[in-house]
Amino acid sequence: MHSKKLGWLLLAPTLLILGLFGIFPFLYVVWVSFHEWNPFAANPAKIFNWAANYRKLVFDAQFLASLGVTMAFVFFAVVSEVIIGYLLAQAFMKDFPGRAFFRTIHTLPLIMAPIIVGSIWKLMTTPSIGIIPYMLKHTVGFDLNIGTSAVAAFAITVIMDIWHWTPLVTLTLIAALVSLPSEPFEQAQIDGANKRQIFWHLTLPMIRPALIATVFIRLMDAMRTVDEVLMLTGGGPGSATRYVGVHIFREVFPRTNYGYGSAVSVIVLYLTIVICWLLYVSLIAPRTRKGSS
Amino acid sequence: MGYFSKASALALAIGLLGVASPAWADFWSDAGAKYKGVVLHGVTESTPPSNFIKDVLAPEFEKKTGIKVEIETTSWDQMYDKAIKDMEAGTGIYDMVYIEQDIIYAYLARNFLTDITKSLKDMPDLKAPTYDDANFTSFANYFKNADGDLFGVPMEAFLKLYLYRKDLFDDPKIQAAFKEKTGHDLKPASTHAEYTEIADFFTQYGKDNGMELWGSTAQAHTGHPASWYEFFESVAPTFGVYNWGIDASKNYAASVANGGTMNGDKAKAAIKWWLHLRDIAPPESPQSTWTEVGTTFAAGRAAQGLVYGENGAWIQSDATKSKVTGKVGFALPPLEPGVLEEAEAGKGYIGYYDGGAFGLPITSKNKEAALLFLQFIGQNEVQPDWAVAAPRITNTATYDDPKVKEMDAKLGGYYTMLKDKGKLFAGAPPYPFHAQVREATAPIFYDILTGKIGPDEGLDAMAAKAEEELTTLGYRK
Structure with missing residues (x-):
């Protein structure tokens, strides 16, 4: 009994902080999402409107389009980051001159604030001064202008995200690879397994938990990308890179559409949870059940 | 005695001044x-x-x-x-x-x-x-x-003014080439037609001579409100479209059908004129906000353009940032006939203050x-x-x-x-819903810039969207 009380006492600061900065703001956003509230409207008061905001967003072409491009962005960015991250992790596992130096260099983007990353890429892609349009023009004769080409803008935001976040995947997978026992691999080699078989039947299943956790983290992060895209393209050209994070930002801050913006935020959070749950169910749960039966 | 009285009074006055002056001078402390x-x-x-x-x-x-x-x-x-x-x-x-x-x-x-x-x-x-x-x-x-x-x-x-490169406009060789090509003398434009003629000439001149020079700037970012502002606050007024084409006296109407001018003939002519300039402007224009327009002009990449005064000043005077110091002329923006008269009569304005x-x-x-x-x-x-x-x-x-x-x-x-x-010149219209109307209509505006929607139908859609937003906000009944 005494230890239970002490346990709660020790947990109290954490619960308090979690409640104050996590649970309460979330509940407040949910509450606001059931209101029509724009402080710059003729009537700036909060007006309870039941689920009208949720009903509206189902038919909001701009929101649906923004959700579509976000899904494409998340797919290309996360898949690329996992593949490149794994290859880099494998490369960094090997011994070569300057390995420590390259490991350090490659993690540098991680410590940069997204707004800085956006600024750097903006400088690199602006037609008159950017190194990327210059190199493309002078090597393959391609005119890159992310202000006019929707495809180019989309591709550059994906590449920027890969550049920024692949090191996180690499570091996580290095940690997973380092912790793998050597015996199964030695046995597989003795049994004559080739590299592909070792990868599919040993490495991948053994690093699966770390891989899935990394995918979850990157997926959730990519779904809420705002700063770097806002700085690089502003969501343009047109709505080509108006990802849901940018869409929510524009609804909530400049447009001060607090009620509707909150509803969009809640739905995006719900979608993120559903996607993660689906991934969990399809990749982790069957194996857990198989293992326990 | 009289002398002493006067001397005492003077001494007292000087003394009082001596005490009072520091207090006056020291208001701030x-x-x-x-x-x-x-x-x-x-x-x-x-x-x-x-x-x-x-x-x-x-x-x-x-x-x-x-x-x-x-x-x-x-x-x-x-x-x-x-x-x-x-x-x-x-x-x-x-x-x-x-x-x-x-x-x-x-x-x-x-x-x-x-x-x-x-x-x-x-x-x-x-x-x-x-x-x-x-x-x-x-x-x-x-x-x-x-x-x-x-x-x-x-x-x-x-003021957002019309800046032009005096060194280029005064160059006899360029003047002769311009005269030969257009039949007109090269001078700062006072009408839109003149401006377009000069812009077309310089873009071609830059191309023909292998120069990094274009005929006009364009604040035409395809995802930033700067482009929206350039059109509604700097370009549309020069065609006689004021207050973003929204008429507060007519129940905040934006569409022509309801008494607004956002999608009127003047607005449609204005956007076509501006889109043409965007097309012959430096390639960075679709990514340019007010800041980049300033740097483009300062880098000597444009012969003329509408530039915010805060940038115009350093472009002309700060050699550490500008390649064209002392080479810039300032003039009023090019106008449609009748707009200047309307501005002088207080019925309109010619650009953004x-x-x-x-x-x-x-x-x-x-x-x-x-x-x-x-x-x-x-x-x-x-x-x-x-x-x-x-x-x-x-x-x-x-x-x-x-x-x-x-x-x-x-x-x-x-x-x-x-x-x-x-x-x-005039500032933005006296409406309390700037960001709201801008954000509601901007996606359509960006679609006009990218060509996803035509300028005429785009402005029609914007006018409808503006009225819808104003109705939602409760200003339009």
């Missing part, structure tokens, strides 16, 4: 004594005028009063984000906020700001002898309510000390150095200062134009 140790916090956009406040005026004020002033200079978006959140939530973090001319109406509608005129009347002890609302230019009127009370101390004011003020949030916890600071930056005495460091003028007396006159000559008469022609 006397008034500030009560607030010594107070730290004022302000938030503003990072611009040369704001940086002057941060780097020069704030330390000077602290030296005189003992009141510390911390000015946070940040991006335009961040500045609004922080200021509005603070005033909305009533947290009272900021004692001064930057108020751009176009947001004052929203702030007044929400009662975010303190009435500076009334506060100084209510607290005469705080009234600085060197401060007077009457010192400001007519730009201060944008920051007054219906009773004429001031809610923001003007700290910057600029940009600027901002420092206001005192109602939620400030240090109102008295902040009032002192606002008066300090509004004095005539601090203006000349400020105008030289960061070309802007908000007080009428500043025009006559020798330093400013010298600067005016250096800037090719920019200040004279601000003084004499400022009345032909």
